[in-house]
Amino acid sequence: MDLKIKNIHLFDPLNGIDEVGTLQIEKGKVAKDSKSSAKQEIDGKGLYLFPGFVDVHSHFREPGAEDAETIETGSKAAVKGGYTTVCVMPNTEPPIDNEGVARYIKEKSEKVGLCRVFPIGAVTKGREGKELSEMAHLFEVGCVAFSDDGNCIMDSSLMRNALEYSKLFKVPIIDHPEDTNLSKKGQMHEGAVSTSLGFKGIPDVSESTIVARDILLSEFTQGRLHLAHISTATSVELIKDWKRDNITSEVTPHHLLLCDEEIRNFDSNKKMKPPLRTRYDVEVLQKAIKEGLIEIVATDHAPHPDYKKELDFEEAAFGVTGLETSFAALYTDLVKPGKITLGKLIEVLSSTPSRVFNLPLGELREGATADFTIMDLKSSREVNPEDFASKSKNSPFLGRKFEGIVRYTIVNGKIIYSNGDFINTGR
Amino acid sequence: MDPNRKDLLGIQDLSKDEIEEILKTAESMEEILKRPIKIAPTLRGITVANLFLEPSTRTLNSFVLAEKRLSADTINISASSSSVLKGETLLDTAKNIEAMEVDMIVVRHSAPGTPHFLADRLKASIINAGDGCHEHPTQALLDLMTIKKKFSTFKNLQVAVIGDIKHSRVSRSLFSGLNKMGAKVTVCAPPTLLPLWLEPFEVDFQYSLEKTLPGKNILYILRIQKERQEESFFPSLREYVKNYALTYEKLEKFASPDVVIMHPGPINRGIEIESRIADSKYSLILDQVTSGVAVRMSILYLLSKRKLDGLKN
Numbered sequence: 001m002d003l004k005i006k007n008i009h010l011f012d013p014l015n016g017i018d019e020v021g022t023l024q025i026e027k028g029k030v031a032k033d034s035k036s037s038a039k040q041e042i043d044g045k046g047l048y049l050f051p052g053f054v055d056v057h058s059h060f061r062e063p064g065a066e067d068a069e070t071i072e073t074g075s076k077a078a079v080k081g082g083y084t085t086v087c088v089m090p091n092t093e094p095p096i097d098n099e100g101v102a103r104y105i106k107e108k109s110e111k112v113g114l115c116r117v118f119p120i121g122a123v124t125k126g127r128e129g130k131e132l133s134e135m136a137h138l139f140e141v142g143c144v145a146f147s148d149d150g151n152c153i154m155d156s157s158l159m160r161n162a163l164e165y166s167k168l169f170k171v172p173i174i175d176h177p178e179d180t181n182l183s184k185k186g187q188m189h190e191g192a193v194s195t196s197l198g199f200k201g202i203p204d205v206s207e208s209t210i211v212a213r214d215i216l217l218s219e220f221t222q223g224r225l226h227l228a229h230i231s232t233a234t235s236v237e238l239i240k241d242w243k244r245d246n247i248t249s250e251v252t253p254h255h256l257l258l259c260d261e262e263i264r265n266f267d268s269n270k271k272m273k274p275p276l277r278t279r280y281d282v283e284v285l286q287k288a289i290k291e292g293l294i295e296i297v298a299t300d301h302a303p304h305p306d307y308k309k310e311l312d313f314e315e316a317a318f319g320v321t322g323l324e325t326s327f328a329a330l331y332t333d334l335v336k337p338g339k340i341t342l343g344k345l346i347e348v349l350s351s352t353p354s355r356v357f358n359l360p361l362g363e364l365r366e367g368a369t370a371d372f373t374i375m376d377l378k379s380s381r382e383v384n385p386e387d388f389a390s391k392s393k394n395s396p397f398l399g400r401k402f403e404g405i406v407r408y409t410i411v412n413g414k415i416i417y418s419n420g421d422f423i424n425t426g427r
Numbered sequence: 428m429d430p431n432r433k434d435l436l437g438i439q440d441l442s443k444d445e446i447e448e449i450l451k452t453a454e455s456m457e458e459i460l461k462r463p464i465k466i467a468p469t470l471r472g473i474t475v476a477n478l479f480l481e482p483s484t485r486t487l488n489s490f491v492l493a494e495k496r497l498s499a500d501t502i503n504i505s506a507s508s509s510s511v512l513k514g515e516t517l518l519d520t521a522k523n524i525e526a527m528e529v530d531m532i533v534v535r536h537s538a539p540g541t542p543h544f545l546a547d548r549l550k551a552s553i554i555n556a557g558d559g560c561h562e563h564p565t566q567a568l569l570d571l572m573t574i575k576k577k578f579s580t581f582k583n584l585q586v587a588v589i590g591d592i593k594h595s596r597v598s599r600s601l602f603s604g605l606n607k608m609g610a611k612v613t614v615c616a617p618p619t620l621l622p623l624w625l626e627p628f629e630v631d632f633q634y635s636l637e638k639t640l641p642g643k644n645i646l647y648i649l650r651i652q653k654e655r656q657e658e659s660f661f662p663s664l665r666e667y668v669k670n671y672a673l674t675y676e677k678l679e680k681f682a683s684p685d686v687v688i689m690h691p692g693p694i695n696r697g698i699e700i701e702s703r704i705a706d707s708k709y710s711l712i713l714d715q716v717t718s719g720v721a722v723r724m725s726i727l728y729l730l731s732k733r734k735l736d737g738l739k740n
Contacts, residue, residue: 197540198561312541314539
């Protein structure tokens with residue numbers, strides 16, 4: 001036996017596990033309960049053990065913008081937040097539109113030896129929305145989905161072809177729903193707050209028109225569609241009306257918890273795309289998670305160095321970090337007040353994203369891959385810029401106090417994070 | 428004025444009492460302007476930087492004059508002369524100005540919230556001289572002063588604001604000021620130049636100019652920027668003029684005979700306003716400019732009181 005975790009609250013909603021007991025790990029898998037002694041033991045008294053979180057939307061900025069984040073610092077941020085798997089978006093420089101970059105990311109992340117990192121390949125060459133990238137080649141070297149990330153695929157015919165062609169691999173096409181003609185020069189959600197602040201708005205219809213188009217195209221092609229960071233009530237209505245097996249969607253922790261009122265003091269750490277919407281949208285998104293209309297919470301972890309954020313609101317870059325605060329923020333603001341259950345939270349952070357992205361992860365049953373996070377739900381701490389493992393500090397939750405601290409993160413049966421220390425296992 | 432107030436960022440965060448104090452002080456400042464030797468030593472030793480990163484003639488000159496009338500030392504930094512063109516950030520530019528022991532910075536910038544951004548990070552007092560489409564508080568205050576001089580009260584005054592409401596910082600500050608003082612505002616514009624959300628402004632709206640004019644005490648005309656046509660907010664200037672230009676004919680036909688016309692300038696003669704109206708008995712446009720210097724003197728004085736009182740102690 002390699003590792004034994006005793007007296008721990010095992011929690012896996014997918015397999016109906018919710019009990020205090022012992023978990024044993026051998027050769028990277030959950031092993032049968034046995035009396036034999038283990039090489040390493042953790043006493044998990046008072047702690048919870050969850051299947052490791054899986055983020056399907058992160059930006060590690062390497063290669064290209066290593067002053068914001070690297071595969072190493074991004075991986076550290078991930079495991080500190082309880083994530084054992086991260087899918088990284090292709091808006092690197094060069095973008096992940098060829099096997100070389102995809103391989104580089106895989107190899108680098110293995111050298112870093114913390115969480116699993118899967119590249120998401122670009123749908124089009126250079127993410128320019130003109131010609132399809134070599135998707136089969138990208139799939140072969142380990143891309144788990146395709147997306148042009150921040151660039152919405154505005155050409156509907158190209159989007160149709162992408163949805164059809166990706167049926168070869170049964171992986172999702174992730175679209176960033178934003179009609180860029182409608183959102184042009186927009187800085188924040190268009191509504192009462194943008195009107196009173198005098199900002200050009202990003203209307204919610206710039207998202208929902210593309211959501212509607214993408215849904216209709218996936219219905220027509222029967223391709224796999226995954227809608228990134230849903231932010232508006234209208235999008236949720238469309239998703240509800242067109243619920244199909246080949247359509248999934250995600251929402252970020254910040255869109256679930258914050259609204260456009262937060263921008264009244266021009267805080268550039270509240271600036272991202274899609275923008276924070278209204279209080280009503282936030283309520284509808286929370287309900288959509290509760291009811292399973294939106295299946296996944298993804299962070300859209302978008303690190304930026306201070307010189308791109310410590311600017312006036314209009315000059316500041318779009319994007320906020322999320323990996324290190326995601327669980328604690330959602331646990332504190334949604335689970336504790338009873339808006340969603342703990343089971344639902346683990347589902348949307350772990351088992352469902354695993355299933356949607358065809359990853360055999362996110363479970364605690366015997367024989368399952370031993371990727372876990374061990375959480376102290378009784379302790380809390382303030383979100384402090386000095387504490388981040390990420391290279392960047394642009395969190396929308398600075399100063400908030402959240403409950404839930406990750407004590408250990410385990411990947412493939414090995415402890416890679418233990419109470420603040422990172423342990424490179426060099427897979 | 429709140430003795431702890433460091434900055435003047437917008438009308439939205441001023442109280443009614445503060446507005447009244449600014450207007451009252453402006454009246455005594457106006458007396459200085461009428462003296463044969465138009466200068467007072469009030470701000471001797473105070474240094475003011477005018478950081479204008481968007482073109483302006485009227486507002487900049489009005490501030491410079493106000494500063495000089497009160498004996499402040501001034502420097503002017505414009506977009507073309509500043510290091511912003513060389514890639515320096517706004518904050519670095521402002522910090523450099525502050526490092527030269529400048530007490531107050533008057534900021535004009537094309538992006539909303541820039542004065543607030545600087546105010547949070549600098550010790551110097553920041554005065555907003557216009558931030559994007561957000562606020563232009565000194566314009567609204569000079570408008571209020573002009574109205575007060577003409578009508579003595581704001582109570583139950585009916586004001587129509589006509590033109591590009593959507594992109595107007597002047598209107599955002601003005602609505603807030605007029606509401607606080609008890610006047611009633613109606614806005615008039617084609618739907619594309621009105622925000623879809625008008626609730627924050629607490630105003631009535633009307634698409635038709637003919638229906639807007641009757642019963643108003645003040646017609647406040649906004650400047651139409653020609654770029655708005657290129658962005659298809661209206662089909663042509665000709666069509667805008669047909670429906671929304673204030674002409675003498677419409678004025679005499681629909682408005683009350685004692686109505687007054689205001690405009691923040693610079694005016695486009697023949698576009699939003701027929702040329703001869705600007706020069707007519709109805710017009711308060713040049714009175715607004717005169718009030719501008721007095722109001723800015725008042726603001727400079729009230730904000731520097733904190734510092735001046737500190738020096739005395």
